[in-house]
Amino acid sequence: MSDTLRITLAQLNQTVGDLAANAAAMLAVREKARDADLIVYPELQLIGYPPEDLIMKPALVARAAVELEKLAKVTADGGPAMLVGSVFVRDGALHNGVALLEGGRISATRFKYELPNYGTFDEKRYFMPGPLPEPVLFKGAMLGLPICEDIWHPDVCRHLAELGAEIFICINGSPYEIDKDVLRIDGVAKRRAIDTGIPLAYLNRVGGQDELVFDGASFVVGPEGALWVQMPDWEESIVTTVWTQTAVGSGSRWRCDAGEVHDLAEHPEDIYCAMVMALRDYVNKNRFPGVVLGLSGGIDSAICAAIAVDALGADRVWCVMMPSRYTSEESLEDAEGCANLLGVKLDTVPISPAVDAFGEMLAPAFTGRLPDLAEENIQSRIRGVTLMALSNKFGPMLVTTGNKSEMSVGYATIYGDMNGGYNPLKDAYKITVFAISEWRNHHRPKIGMGPLGPVMPQRIITKPPSAELRPDQKDSDSLPPYDVLDA
Incomplete structure (x- = not known):
C-alpha cells in the first residue's frame, strides 16, 4: 500500500471496429507512461465509440474479449495497470463496461448503470444496464468507476460513496455540443464531487466518428469543486496526475496535485x-x-x-x-x-x-x-x-x-x-x-x-x-x- 498514486489520463482518438489499432495505441501510451501506476482510457476505447449496430456482430464481441485478454497479459511485466473500456457479455447480455487489468489478468470489471437513450444516444438498443457498481480496490485506494451517463444522475456516485469510494474515475464518450465543456464541469462533475465529497477525474475521448465529434477537454475536480487539472481540447493528450493520501481527522483523503489548466477554445x-x-x-x-x-x-x-x-x-x-x-x-x-x-x-x-x-x-x-x-x-x-x-x-x-x-x-x-x-x-x-x-x-x-x-x-x-x-x-x-x- 502506498500513500501516492500516479494515474495517467489518456485522451485518445480511436477507430470504430479496428480493435488491433486501438489496442496498439493503448500500448503505445503505456510505453510512454511507464512511471504511472494506472493508465485510464476512454469509454469503449477498445472497440470504438459509438459502435452502433456493429456491436451486434458476434465476431466483434468475441474479438474484443480476445484483445482484452492480450492487453491484460501485458501487465504481467510489472508496469502500469490499465483501465480499459470495452464491451462485455454476461448471461447472454451485452454490457458497456470497464476492466481493470493488472498483474497479467483482468482483476475487476464494472458495468454502466445509466444507459442514455436520447439525442445522439441509443444505448438501450444494444446494452443491458449493469447493477449499481461497487468500488474497486487498487493499491490501497478505493476507486469508484462510473461510466459517462452514470455521473449525469446522482445515484451511482452516491452509492459508490456509501461503499467507501475515495476517488471517482469516470471514462466517457461525450460528443461536442456548444457549451458542453461548461456543462460537464459546472453542471455535472462538480455537483457529484461536492455532493459526495470525493474528487472526480473525467476522461473524454477526442476525434470524429461519422456525424459526431468528440472534443476531449478532460479534467479533474476536487471535492470542493475546484478545477485541479484541465486537459486541452481538440487534440490527443496524455497527462499523468499525482495523487497523495493525507490524514483528515481520524481518516484520510486522496488529493490530486494541481496540474496544468489549459484554456479551451472559445466561440466560434x-x-x-x-x-x-x-x-x-x-x-x-x-x-x-x-x-x-x-x-x-x-x-x-x-x-x-x-x-x-x-x-x-x-x-x-x-x-x-x-x-x-x-x-x-x-x-x-x-x-x-x-x-x-x-x-x-x-x-x-x-x-x-x-x-x-x-x-x-x-x-x-x-x-x-x-x-x-x-x-x-x-x-x-x-x-x-x-x-x-x-x-x-x-x-x-x-x-x-x-x-x-x-x-x-x-x-x-x-x-x-x-x-x-x-x-x-x-x-x-x-x-x-x-x-x-x-x-x-x-x-x-x-x-x-x-x-x-x-x-x-x-x-x-x-x-x-x-x-x-x-x-x-x-x-x-x-x-x-x-x-x-x-x-
Whole structure:
C-alpha cells in the first residue's frame, strides 16, 4: 500500500471496429507512461465509440474479449495497470463496461448503470444496464468507476460513496455540443464531487466518428469543486496526475496535485475546430485520398474549402469552379482569390454546354412554359453530376457545402448541391457561417493546417449571398433575412 498514486489520463482518438489499432495505441501510451501506476482510457476505447449496430456482430464481441485478454497479459511485466473500456457479455447480455487489468489478468470489471437513450444516444438498443457498481480496490485506494451517463444522475456516485469510494474515475464518450465543456464541469462533475465529497477525474475521448465529434477537454475536480487539472481540447493528450493520501481527522483523503489548466477554445473557434476535426477524421478513417468541392465564389463553398485545407492540407483539396451564363465576374474573381489564399488546385469546368444540351432536349416538353425553378435546378444538378464524375474518376470524396438554414427550409437541390459524402456545414446556420468565416479570416485554429492569414477575400463575407441560377438573383428573393430565418 502506498500513500501516492500516479494515474495517467489518456485522451485518445480511436477507430470504430479496428480493435488491433486501438489496442496498439493503448500500448503505445503505456510505453510512454511507464512511471504511472494506472493508465485510464476512454469509454469503449477498445472497440470504438459509438459502435452502433456493429456491436451486434458476434465476431466483434468475441474479438474484443480476445484483445482484452492480450492487453491484460501485458501487465504481467510489472508496469502500469490499465483501465480499459470495452464491451462485455454476461448471461447472454451485452454490457458497456470497464476492466481493470493488472498483474497479467483482468482483476475487476464494472458495468454502466445509466444507459442514455436520447439525442445522439441509443444505448438501450444494444446494452443491458449493469447493477449499481461497487468500488474497486487498487493499491490501497478505493476507486469508484462510473461510466459517462452514470455521473449525469446522482445515484451511482452516491452509492459508490456509501461503499467507501475515495476517488471517482469516470471514462466517457461525450460528443461536442456548444457549451458542453461548461456543462460537464459546472453542471455535472462538480455537483457529484461536492455532493459526495470525493474528487472526480473525467476522461473524454477526442476525434470524429461519422456525424459526431468528440472534443476531449478532460479534467479533474476536487471535492470542493475546484478545477485541479484541465486537459486541452481538440487534440490527443496524455497527462499523468499525482495523487497523495493525507490524514483528515481520524481518516484520510486522496488529493490530486494541481496540474496544468489549459484554456479551451472559445466561440466560434470551438465550432470551427469541431468542423475541422470531424472532416479530417471522416476522410482519413475512410481512407479517401482527399476531397473535391465546387468553389462558387460564395461564402458557403469558401468556408468549406478553408475547413478542408485546415483539416487535410492544401495538397489534398481540389476545388472546381463551374461557371454558367449567370455567374458574375465578381464570383469568378472571388473563387480564384479564395483558391490562391488557400493554396489549393482550382480547375474551371464551364457548364453552359450541358445546360444548352438539356435545354434543347427538353424544349419540346417545355413548350409554352416560361423558364422557372426547373431550369435553375438543372444547373445545380449538372454541377452535382460534374463533381461526382470527378470524384468517381480520381477518388477524392465530394464535400457538400449547403448550410443548415437553407437545408432546413428546402432551399437546396436534390441530386444537385446536396450531392456529396460529407457536409461540414450540416449543423451550421447561415449566421454561424458568417461568424466562423469572419473569425477564420483573422485567426488560424489550434488544430489547423491552413494559412495563418485570410482564407477568402473579404468581399465573399460582405456581399449579398446568391445562388446565381438566374439573372440578378439574391437569396433574399426567396428567403427572409438570415437573422430572422435562424432565430
